[in-house]
Amino acid sequence: MRLKHLALGLAVVTAAPAAAATAQAADGLYVPLFTYRTGPYAGSGIPVSNGLADYLNMLNARDGGIGGVPIIVDECETGYDTKKGVECYDSVKGKNPVIINPFSTGITLQLIPKAAVDKVPILSMAYGLSASADGNLFPWIFNPPDTYWDGAAAFIRHAADVEGGFDKLKGKTIGLVHLDAPYGREPIPLLQALAKDYGFTLKLYPVPGAQMQNQTALWLDVRRDRPDWIYLQGWGAMNPTAIKEAAKIGFPMNRLVGVWWSGSDDDARPAGAAAKGYSSLDINAVGSNFPAIQDIIKYVVDKGKSQVASKDKVGENFYDRGVMMAVLSAEAIRTAQKLTGKKQVTGEDVRRGLESLNITAAGWKALGLEGFAGPIHLSCADHNGHDAVALVQWDGTKWEKQPGMIEPIKDKVLPLIQSAAEDYVKANAGWPKRTEACDKSS
């Protein structure tokens, strides 16, 4: 029985991807989505995955795809597990994907070296490797609209604004509560540089993954050190626990600011009213009051083609984050179609499309998403944009967008990106030189 099983299995494994590869290449734009709705981080993964898939499905239902070519949306469940992510990549790369959203920093790191070889552009929207913003060294990787360093810099600017100027930061103590993993440690070098420049003290509060829901001792440290501000770079169950603990020690909520991945509705909701005043950086608007999102409800959710648990989840902060990922992917494809004049574009075309991506305020409006996000403009050299970010504040039950946008401190961030990118290339001996030409429009 077992032998038969194995034989069947082997047959499936050998045959399936090959068969699928020939079938799907011709008649659509193959867009694999690495999503996760399972595992310990599913809480953060579900809303983003839903927004991402629903928007693309809506384009298919409403417009028949992009430029008349249907999008083949193919979700691959990663469970936020790098191993499965790589498995997903290997299973889709034979099917000529035009763009890949890995939706995990760990998986992105695996794919960065492979992308150039396999000619697949990677869109890691506001996550992944900060250094990959450098288009000259990372022609195939895109991480708009901001890197984690932009986020941390924007937080410092916000703190300075509230305190009354950058000079007021001198002598202040700023804490970073972060997941003790590469993702969480990402802002450290930038904050260290800024601490030197502006004269504040940086305190680090690492949360090991296994301690996500057990942070009491750490917040006692916070109570002892009394930092003036805290920046939270957490993920999954770490966020709600941190917010609850902060409330417990009486930390002033309006001095607690999260990166955009710490701003899920599920992060603040468990603390409820106690989290009032907690704010989070944001790169997209919140809510479903946009024509395009109403279209999603009309064409996808109401038709029962969405995975969302209930309609009121549409328009939550992380759902809209997923929509934004989808918009950037779709617009990159559209730009590629314009650039090349063909409808059935390839990964190489979409890479060019991403480098020429330009969504102005008017562009957002035309998409039915007026004011949904700031203008996005990428170029050959700049794969990020380092755009201004918004701030949203929890009012006890939902997120409220705060007026104004916060510019990251570009003159501090850019040199750091430059040197980090060079270090990366040095560490990865044999890193290929960029051979891809730049388009005029980019």
Next chain:
Amino acid sequence: MRAPSSREVRLGEALLAVENVSLAFGGVRALTDVSFDIRKGEIRAIIGPNGAGKTSMLNVINGFYPPNTGRITFKGEARTTMRPYAAALGGIARTFQNLALFRGMTTLDNIMAGRALKMHRGFFWQLIRHGPALREEVEHRRRVEEIIDFLEIAAIRKVQVGRLPYGLQKRVELGRALAMEPDLLLLDEPMAGMNLEEKEDMSRFILDVNQQYGTTIALIEHDMGVVMDLSDRVVVLDYGRKIADATPDEVKCDKNVIRAYLGEPHGISA
């Protein structure tokens, strides 16, 4: 002190001497001030009713338990504590009342394991298992096959010992002990639970070992008939104390011994 045994002539000097050994677990005294010796080449029996401390005595001799007081002289060297490993190195081998075989291994491997101390080829030869390592393996295999033939267990050579019947397991355990080529062989109830035929076989093996290889043997046994037939001298323990130490015939008539065994008269009348 003792009446001369019929075989006294061929017995040499004391191989092992136990002097004033006491052992207690918590408040329970297992052995109290026990002294006796085992001479080179003899078969020494240790008997006594259940709970008399016989197994504890063996455990002290081969180092499982350090005695609380007293000392043990083995091959002229006195010591109070010793690890079982050191006992093995010194040439003491042992079988157990309830079997202590490597149940997941084959008969062959069990007996080969008995050669552990005699095999010396290093780790790196073992990695490739050719050349010296293989030659050594073959050489010891030859030696082990002799023991297998001697114990008549060739048919079960490659059977996992956990699946063997009890009597055969006892034999394999004896084989493992023999593979160590010990100077002193401790047998803890080698015939427990055996039928008459198996007992006869086992008695034959024990006598053969004693005579062919000149191995000194100390054995614990309940079956008085066996004890009388096999042993040169007998130590009798009761409640952890030595109550007699003489030839089998003398022990049989000792009134202390008879009193100690009154609870189980069948033991002595067998």
Next chain:
Amino acid sequence: MLYREVGQYKTSYAADMAIFPILQDRIGLAAILLIAFVVIPLVGHDFLLNTVMIPFLIFTLAAIGLNLLTGYTGLLSLGTGGFMGVGAYACLKLTTIFPHVNIVIWVLASGLFSAAVGVLFGLPSLRIKGFYLAVATLAAQFFLEWCFIRIPWLYNYSVSGAIEVPLRTLMGIPVTGPTATSLTRYLIVLSIVVVMTWVASNLVHGRIGRTWMAVRDMDLAAELVGIRLLRAKLLAFAVSSFYCGVAGAMMVFLWYGGAEAEVFAIDQSFLVLFMVIIGGLGTLTGSFFGAALIYILPIVLREIPAALGLPVHPSTVEQLTFVIVGVLIIVFLALEPNGLARLWQIGKQKLRVWPFPY
């Protein structure tokens, strides 16, 4: 009637002690090697090589490593992930400091470092046994995990905190890094795994293997036949960690091509332990079966709905995969607690007496 040992007489002890004494087994082995070295490279595409075969072989090696410790020596360890990580980070440091030495040598040498760490954390095993020891090895696991994250020197101070794998070549052909083809990497992994499996089989069939099994089956009696327990246990920890370390180094350098510390987390330890138990404790073939079942089966299960064209959402497939794997584990254990290797043996036994039932 094909599978018969009748008429195959051994004329020397050396022949009798061969690891595959039966002719048909030797032919089978040759066939498997032929398939692995020739057929799969000829027909294999990237998915088969990179997603199925390479990880399968790497996990097999790790499972063999853990099997030497848990299956052969009876010491339960949950630190496998950590020991694999030591190998990976050691390999990174070695190839960074000595970039001109062949990477394959470093992959193997990195095992020595995890062997050393394994010995260190194996020291308590003299006193601590069973589940208590398992939890003690968790101390190693969590401490090592912390080191991988907290000691930037280990990951060459890279900003991402991840291991970044540089390009290394062997006779001019890229072996690691993005330009190395999956075929090259597959052949290297396969060669290492085959050689190390052969070595492991030599060890367990000789004096050292008997020593380990004796410690496993009854450590007091083992000491009595002259086996030094601490030495035997530490040797088992060392060899086992060596295997795990090499597996870890291969995992990062020849499979992932870069990794975060997270891949060496506790889950990895559990995964390898499953493979060992399901495959069969104390059998090397079992490690292959275990790795196949635990690693390849979920991949197959995930591909089935798509292959059959069933409209099941991938997240549901994933959840169902969990359910099915969970049930299968229990079913297999109930069917044959001694593992798949035992089932395999029973199958062979049946074949031996075929067509007669007994």
Next chain:
Amino acid sequence: MDILYKIFIDPFVQMGTAPDLLVQTLWDGLVAGVLYALIALGFVLIFKASGVFNFAQGIMVVFAALTLVGLHEHGVPAFVALGLTVLVMLVLAVGVERLMLRPLVNQSSIILFMATFGLTYFLIGAGQIVFGGSPKVMIASDLFLPSGAIEFKGLGGFVSLQKIDIAAVIIASVMVGVLAVFFQRTRIGRALRAVADSHQAALSVGISLEQIWVIVWFAAGVVAIATGILWGARSEVSFALQIIALKALPVLVLGGLTSIPGAIVGGLIIGIGEKLGEFYWGPLLGGGIENWLAYVIALGVLVFRPQGLFGEKIIERI
């Protein structure tokens, strides 16, 4: 010199100069310890009576909490939902006994351990299919669990006791007490102990092993419900909660796998020890050490007492 000062003197100076923080640390350690003990208790119950090291205890916590919250989401009143959850855990216990333990009876402990991994996989998959992967908010207030804090001024600062933590300590203590009484005083409890000592003995006095298994798995399930409610109220109810079960392992080792008092004392030592260690010595190593510190504490104890503090002494007879 400086480093020696930081290790041996500075922490104690801090304890002296900021006694409020010391008291707060001890209190938080106590709460954490009690909660660890609660998870460990689930392990001990099953291990004691069936020799199974139940790896699925963590996922049972998640499963219990999700069932409770999930039922409430569907409009079932909180306490009815609680009752139904208890029922679900009973069904689970019966199912485990029938479908998992019975076919594996008389297998070695590592095989049973492995089987509980299978159970874990099954529950992860089944739980996500039924409840989805989204995190949920524990219905603490519907269960009349208090919120807010009591603050004591003084000691050069303040000490804040969360009411939910106080409730947790009380609930955990009551559960432990009830279980202890159950084990010591009732007929079933004595039967359970008989099973722990010897399956043969239990059978000979006419106790069905199957019933015992159902009872201990059910008891562990009830403990899982309490754990799920209390931990869930501290953060959120999601599948990440199963990670917390790993914290029980050093506690178990420290206390001994078979001892209920051991689980409690072990929990307290680990809870208080790791909080003190993290708070006063953690910053020297850059923080985040409490994860392995717990295991190192346990390992240190094991080297001197291989059976844990309260475990039955391992007597090796031969």
